[in-house]
Amino acid sequence: MPEGHTVHRTANQFNQLFGGQPITVISPQGRFAEGAKLVSGHKLVAAEAIGKQMFLRFDNDLTIRIHLGIYGKWGYLKLDGLEAEDPVGQVRARFSNAKAAADLRGPTVCEVISADEVRLVEQRLGPDPLNPNRANAEAQRFIDRVMRSRTPIGLQLMNQDVIAGIGNVYRAELLFRAGLNPHTPGNLLTREQLQGIWDDSVALLKVGVATGFMITRDELFKKRPKKADRNFVYKREGLACRECGVNIVIELMAARKLYWCPGCQK
DNA sequence: TCTGGATGTTCAT
């Protein structure tokens, strides 16, 4: 489920499994064979997530940048000294030590880049609500950026240069929780409204990191709700709004499905 | 068993 929370969970898992240790990197599928050779056997200094991208920094100043895109998935194997079985299906990259292995399938990006190239990517990405550093400055950066543009807030929340880590599910749910019509131009919103969206994104993403699920209904945060119960509007087109009873609508916004409630989001 | 859809991004037109 590649929105920002998933990538932060993966980075945490990588630091636990492989952090500070030499790591074997292979490409069973072959498409990452050259990159794997550059870093395999080197120590993983740290795994870091920014928005939907993960950076694996090695002790030879090279970094693997991974973006799952829409298809990408991770699978984990516990080894405890046993040999890993041959991968099933198209495994772009396998990361392993004696204790564990992580298989990467179908990513949009899996490449080795230099420290300078890492900085270029970091500069382009917008603030990440899960970035623990400079939390207040990051919020202001988000607010200023949104207010500069007439682009609808529903589009801006999907732009990784504006806010890194939000995808289609959180976009729909954040706007519902804020009571905002997705078509509202960014420059017509107030600082208070945008601060509210930012704070809510921090809270929802933290729930996502903790649970692994995109739960957006407060009363279900500490439970394990079924998929159909987790959200207010996402994938609920034609059903009655949980708050006002008006039917949830679906429309295409920049070729992505947008779900919202015309009753609650005036 | 088959088909369509999916939480995303980039590039060409």
Add this chain to the structure above:
DNA sequence: TGAACCTCCAGAG
């Protein structure tokens, strides 16, 4: 704006 990328899975039959 639409196609391409590329893999898995839920739902249909």
